[in-house]
Amino acid sequence: MTATPIMKKYRFSMRMVDVLLSGESADGAHGRTGTLVALIDRQMITAATSETGGRHLLTEKGREVLAELRAAAQPDDHACVADGEGRDAAALTHIRTENGVTALVTTRAALDEINAGMMRPTKKLVRQMSARGASASLEYFDGRKVSICPATPEEIEALSAKAQPTALATEYRTLKGAKIGDTLTLWERGGKKGPTGTPTTVTIAEIRGGWYVTSPGSDRARFLGGTGSKYWVVVA
Incomplete structure (x- = not known):
């Protein structure tokens, strides 16, 4: 399946979908003003008021539409696996x-x-x-x-069936105190509620208005984020 019909149905641009996805974070939806206004008009996100803590939050309709977009990206013929007690065991699929x-x-x-x-x-x-x-x-x-x-x-x-590693100890923080040459394992995406995706191992290459890092197998430095950005970091 594809999310294109749903985007047409709600008159979404890719930028609007990006904003909806960001709305799942603890900090709320963020993006360009025009895009935020368009989603507010469509009742997908709330206006930033004192009641919302100054954040643009997903509305109930926005959460439903985002679920539609995610479901459309999944193949129709992929069946979930359930464990013996009937719980959804498709966490790892x-x-x-x-x-x-x-x-x-x-x-x-x-x-x-x-x-x-x-x-x-x-x-x-x-x-x-x-x-x-x-x-x-x-x-x-x-x-x-x-x-x-x-x-x-x-x-x-x-x-x-392979041996599973011990759960990693993590903390949500900035990289303050890191030095050039330090190697860290962290999640590059995620908010206060938890990390998103899989962790990556990076080495601090430069500190120039933000963090520039390299990854295993590549000496090319890339921009990771600003010095005030927070990440879920594996505690050594």
Whole structure:
């Protein structure tokens, strides 16, 4: 399936979809004023008032439409796997391979990475990409090559049987105090409620009005974020 019919139905631009996606963060929706006004007119987000803490929040209608957009990006023939007690065990439903290293990831993490590769501002990190439904191949400018696809029940069973690492201790903070040459494992996306996607390992290359980092397999420095930006960071 594709989200295009839904975008036409609600007269959305890609920029408006970007703003809707950002509205799931604890800080609320953010974007250009004209885009915010258009979504307010469509009753997708609230106006920023004292009652909302000065934030543009998703309305109930906005959450429903965003769910429609996400559902449209998933393949029709991918069945969820349920555990023995009837709970949804499809938390890990996709295979993500980065530079030859394979792991199971959640549907949410898979679709978030695919969406990020197609939408501003994060699509500028991608050199080239091909995607269809919930499958994609991405090549990042920092040297990472990633493939994402739905996993079969047999693949889920086989990968789940491997020893799982101990849960990582993390904290949500800025990178204040980091020095050039320091290596950190962090999530590049996410808000106060938790990280989004999968963690990456980066090395601080420059501190010039913000953080410039390199990734394993690539010496090319890229802009990570401003010095005041917060990330979920693995505690050493």
